[in-house]
Amino acid sequence: MWRGLWTLVSRAARGPHSPRLCTRQGSGYRAPGSGATIFALSSGQGRCGIAVIRTSGPASGHALQSLTAPRDLPLARKACLRLLSDPRSGEPLDRALVLWFPGPQSFTGEDCAEFHVHGGPAVVSGVLQALGSVPGLRPAEAGEFTRRAFAHGKLSLTEVEGLADLIHAETEAQRRQALRQLDGELGDLCRGWAETLTKALAHVEAYIDFSEDDNLEEGVLDQADSEVRKLEVALGVHLRDARRGQRLRSGAHVVVAGPPNAGKSSLVNLLSRKPVSIVSPEPGTTRDVLETPVDLAGFPALLSDTAGLREGVGPVEQEGVRRAQKRLEQADLILAVLDASDLASPASCNFLDTVVIPAGARNPNGSRQRLLLVLNKSDLLPAGRSDLHPDLPSHLLLSCLTGEGLDGLLEALKKELAALCGDPSTGPLLTRSRHQHHLRGCLDALGLLRGQVRGQWKLRPRLEEHPEALGYLGTA
Numbered sequence: 001m002w003r004g005l006w007t008l009v010s011r012a013a014r015g016p017h018s019p020r021l022c023t024r025q026g027s028g029y030r031a032p033g034s035g036a037t038i039f040a041l042s043s044g045q046g047r048c049g050i051a052v053i054r055t056s057g058p059a060s061g062h063a064l065q066s067l068t069a070p071r072d073l074p075l076a077r078k079a080c081l082r083l084l085s086d087p088r089s090g091e092p093l094d095r096a097l098v099l100w101f102p103g104p105q106s107f108t109g110e111d112c113a114e115f116h117v118h119g120g121p122a123v124v125s126g127v128l129q130a131l132g133s134v135p136g137l138r139p140a141e142a143g144e145f146t147r148r149a150f151a152h153g154k155l156s157l158t159e160v161e162g163l164a165d166l167i168h169a170e171t172e173a174q175r176r177q178a179l180r181q182l183d184g185e186l187g188d189l190c191r192g193w194a195e196t197l198t199k200a201l202a203h204v205e206a207y208i209d210f211s212e213d214d215n216l217e218e219g220v221l222d223q224a225d226s227e228v229r230k231l232e233v234a235l236g237v238h239l240r241d242a243r244r245g246q247r248l249r250s251g252a253h254v255v256v257a258g259p260p261n262a263g264k265s266s267l268v269n270l271l272s273r274k275p276v277s278i279v280s281p282e283p284g285t286t287r288d289v290l291e292t293p294v295d296l297a298g299f300p301a302l303l304s305d306t307a308g309l310r311e312g313v314g315p316v317e318q319e320g321v322r323r324a325q326k327r328l329e330q331a332d333l334i335l336a337v338l339d340a341s342d343l344a345s346p347a348s349c350n351f352l353d354t355v356v357i358p359a360g361a362r363n364p365n366g367s368r369q370r371l372l373l374v375l376n377k378s379d380l381l382p383a384g385r386s387d388l389h390p391d392l393p394s395h396l397l398l399s400c401l402t403g404e405g406l407d408g409l410l411e412a413l414k415k416e417l418a419a420l421c422g423d424p425s426t427g428p429l430l431t432r433s434r435h436q437h438h439l440r441g442c443l444d445a446l447g448l449l450r451g452q453v454r455g456q457w458k459l460r461p462r463l464e465e466h467p468e469a470l471g472y473l474g475t476a
């Protein structure tokens with residue numbers, strides 16, 4: 001009976017055939033056409049000082065020798081100046097730095113070469129054409145160098161994702177997070193979890209094999225159970241935190257809302273440093289939701305300008321108000337803007353009552369909607385006036401016209417966004433729904449395993465239905 005249980009559990013621990021959370025491949029996986037030698041421009045397109053062209057594959061050394069004079073291979077990983085010429089015509093193409101990375105000590109794990117040529121379009125296209133004429137070489141597909149690095153165990157899946165995030169990082173916080181993931185932090189965390197699980201399974205196996213001979217310390221199952229419980233707690237904490245990492249990748253939704261003419265569009269333009277929205281003294285100028293991606297105090301955000309909220313307007317503006325309200329419901333952070341010199345107007349009072357005050361109250365899941373109240377047009381207030389409104393919630397004074405108060409607002413935004421997106425320096429974050437999917441699968445499987453360990457046989461049919469259950473964390 002125990003043997004049967006163990007067969008189930010160990011099958012479960014080996015997990016699914018699909019890529020696991022932090023899989024480091026290194027064997028088995030072969031992409032179509034992976035035997036060929038590939039080449040590509042690895043630096044950006046366009047005119048520039050230096051462009052880097054790379055090759056990867058068994059014919060890299062031959063390609064390097066075919067294009068360079070003298071023809072001998074340079075010392076491994078040492079930059080060396082060579083004349084490049086077209087192997088078909090012998091026509092000189094450029095004088096360039098070349099590097100030779102014999103596998104497996106290269107980015108992809110294969111033989112690689114790099115040509116650091118002058119970045120003019122004619123030079124780049126001449127060298128690419130010359131490489132294409134070398135037998136066994138073909139242009140690389142998008143992402144193929146990284147795919148090969150993964151296939152040869154040079155990068156784990158989470159590191160590949162970190163690399164992609166680093167290339168696309170637009171803000172400081174995104175760069176920090178991507179670099180930490182590329183350095184393997186998330187993978188290390190998952191491997192730690194996987195090790196804990198493997199140890200717990202080993203204890204269960206030992207119990208199954210030896211308990212009847214009384215050779216085993218007491219409490220082995222309890223110990224395994226307690227380890228698995230701790231693991232469940234750790235996974236739960238990361239899962240609950242998952243939205244923060246995803247926000248850090250894709251940007252938090254910051255919605256600028258308020259009554260008409262409060263200066264919402266002026267604030268959006270000020271924060272994005274470009275004329276996203278039309279600014280005019282006419283109330284009701286902005287009718288639709290206008291979005292722009294911005295770097296707010298080092299964090300990525302999608303900033304939305306919305307129609308001024310007021311009642312008794314025509315059908316077009318009414319639709320704008322409806323869209324603004326819908327966007328407010330989806331906001332991660334509301335930037336509520338009021339005209340500091342017009343706080344007693346019906347539109348301001350209504351906005352305070354319907355948006356600002358309710359945001360401070362706890363919603364059914366126990367959290368509050370994040371909101372920063374900004375009183376704009378502070379330049380219109382009489383000097384030294386601080387008695388704005390006795391019941392006004394905590395707020396920031398700003399003048400979009402003079403820029404006064406902007407530093408304070410950016411500081412407050414930084415705090416809010418750090419809470420929303422997570423601080424990459426405090427530990428690895430789950431940045432993709434793939435991570436969440438695998439962790440959730442692992443958590444479910446741990447529940448099943450604990451049921452089995454405690455002899456709850458009624459769960460057995462369910463485990464048999466999910467033989468992959470415990471393989472979600474991947475292996476080192």
Ligand SMILES: Nc1nc2c(ncn2[C@@H]2O[C@H](COP(=O)(O)OP(=O)(O)OP(=O)(O)O)[C@@H](O)[C@H]2O)c(=O)[nH]1
Pocket residue numbers: 258259260261262263264265266267278279280281282283284285286287306307308376377378379380398399400401402
């Ligand atoms: N004095 C002063 N005027 C401002 C300030 N910010 C904006 N304004 C003016 O206020 C008017 C309305 O500004 P907008 O930014 O268009 O206001 P809005 O809230 O987007 O207006 P709607 O599109 O009608 O909802 C414009 O004439 C701006 O120049 C400020 O800080 N001080």
